[in-house]
Amino acid sequence: AQKITQTQPGMFVQEKEAVTLDCTYDTSDPSYGLFWYKQPSSGEMIFLIYQGSYDQQNATEGRYSLNFQKARKSANLVISASQLGDSAMYFCAMREQPYSGNTGKLIFGQGTTLQVKP
Amino acid sequence: SQTIHQWPATLVQPVGSPLSLECTVEGTSNPNLYWYRQAAGRGLQLLFYSVGIGQISSEVPQNLSASRPQDRQFILSSKKLLLSDSGFYLCAWSGRPVYNSPLHFGNGTRLTVT
Numbered sequence: 354a355q356k357i358t359q360t361q362p363g364m365f366v367q368e369k370e371a372v373t374l375d376c377t378y379d380t381s382d383p384s385y386g387l388f389w390y391k392q393p394s395s396g397e398m399i400f401l402i403y404q405g406s407y408d409q410q411n412a413t414e415g416r417y418s419l420n421f422q423k424a425r426k427s428a429n430l431v432i433s434a435s436q437l438g439d440s441a442m443y444f445c446a447m448r449e450q451p452y453s454g455n456t457g458k459l460i461f462g463q464g465t466t467l468q469v470k471p
Numbered sequence: 472s473q474t475i476h477q478w479p480a481t482l483v484q485p486v487g488s489p490l491s492l493e494c495t496v497e498g499t500s501n502p503n504l505y506w507y508r509q510a511a512g513r514g515l516q517l518l519f520y521s522v523g524i525g526q527i528s529s530e531v532p533q534n535l536s537a538s539r540p541q542d543r544q545f546i547l548s549s550k551k552l553l554l555s556d557s558g559f560y561l562c563a564w565s566g567r568p569v570y571n572s573p574l575h576f577g578n579g580t581r582l583t584v585t
Contacts, residue, residue: 398576457503457569461515
């Protein structure tokens with residue numbers, strides 16, 4: 354079963370507007386972490402933002418914020434004031450942290466392609 | 472600062488040929504290391520990870536193997552490539568504590584098996 358689901362294969366947003374990229378996850382572990390990455394056409398994976406399952410506040414990093422709704426198991430990425438350089442593929446990922454040990458591995462969703470229109 | 476080097480950037484290999492992709496990390500010690508593969512337009516699939524020298528865990532049965540001969544060196548190999556091995560291979564490392572450390576990725580190797 355999919356542990357990370359990104360339901361939007363592609364999204365368009367007008368430059369300077371905000372956009373929300375959806376991510377839902379499935380885990381039975383009470384302790385886990387959620388990550389978002391950006392992958393431009395060059396292929397590099399750029400880490401954007403992290404949210405821990407016990408964090409009380411939504412994470413923010415510059416123009417990126419994470420709308421974390423634990424009961425709904427969703428961790429949507431919000432990009433404010435979109436720029437042309439934000440055009441890329443965006444991946445949501447989860448790290449489960451079982452008491453038996455933490456290998457640190459991330460499970461990735463299928464990604465959402467974002468295109469910013471001038 | 473920490474850096475990760477992965478090479479080569481692109482590779483075209485015939486079916487049945489061997490493969491060796493190398494990844495090294497600088498500026499940190501005892502990292503966790505990972506090999507992921509990405510099919511075109513898809514998500515990342517974890518192939519192998521390592522929590523220490525000589526310690527390799529495989530996530531997906533296949534004709535690939537991995538080795539960690541030194542603390543900051545991770546190698547992905549195959550004795551005989553298949554067409555289905557084509558893809559974008561990414562090496563990554565994470566620091567300590569693991570629970571909130573992001574993975575830091577290399578620039579990837581685009582492998583085409585012909």
